[in-house]
């Protein structure tokens with residue numbers, strides 16, 4: 001049998017592992033920070049209606065500029081943004097990839113602050129961009145001083161900050177982002193995939209007068225649209241022109257565009273469960289200390305918790321009870337997404353049943 005290493009693959013891809021969050025068909029899936037609530041039925045019906053119209057036109061290529069969608073995203077974001085500030089792609093993963101295709105690549109580097117979203121380094125590798133890292137402060141925070149020192153030391157071409165950060169849930173202060181921007185002449189991307197769950201300021205408020213600042217968002221999390229694959233960013237119009245150089249023509253299908261525009265026209269209904277999800281997150285944070293675990297504060301829809309003697313054993317024991325959470329590879333820690341009230345209850349009950357065992 002041929003194995004990967006037998007193929008004449010690029011040298012810099014040899015030995016790397018692919019993104020591998022398990023996709024298992026178990027009753028309680030709390031491992032990839034989705035919104036586990038189904039979208040409202042009347043919204044679904046409206047989306048299907050929009051899709052039906054789009055299907056009638058699929059003999060033609062879609063609007064390459066996804067103009068209606070950019071308008072809808074600009075309206076959703078507010079902050080005085082217009083369609084010229086907006087870019088979108090198939091998930092924010094693709095937005096990040098296009099960003100590194102345009103501003104990273106061979107001979108260039110991107111700086112990140114682990115533990116952070118695992119795809120940041122994978123996308124760096126895939127685009128031939130050198131992934132360099134710096135340490136966070138205690139509690140996984142990043143102060144303005146820490147970010148500036150790291151940028152001065154590494155002299156990166158691109159910096160990825162993630163706020164709120166996956167997997168820790170930590171949000172960054174706006175002063176850290178502003179300080180990072182001023183510390184170098186490169187591209188600063190703030191990955192705000194979980195922004196709708198956070199309390200503090202968004203980096204969108206910093207865009208004015210900062211043409212090298214990119215703020216990426218997604219419809220996959222709060223917006224309950226992960227399966228539709230729509231991520232986007234807001235930036236100076238010159239940045240979107242740069243991304244046009246690397247995107248494939250017609251990269252957003254007519255069906256993706258139609259479904260996303262229809263969903264955005266129901267933004268309040270699509271976001272209706274955000275408060276409930278935050279309440280479930282806070283319920284997890286409140287319950288875990290009683291079970292001997294140490295949850296981190298979170299401004300997202302998930303909780304990372306420490307005090308786990310053997311993360312793999314706990315992961316497996318929960319899995320046997322039909323509950324899938326995430327081992328993010330941090331010693332003595334696990335991560336769980338806040339689900340519906342019922343899912344969250346089943347997770348907490350399952351975890352409670354393990355207490356006193358060796359896990």
Ligand code: PMP
Nearest residue numbers: 091092093117166193218220231
């Ligand atoms: N950024 C962060 C921080 C994430 O956690 C995720 C998804 N796990 C993404 C980006 C990518 O999401 P999508 O491609 O679905 O927009």
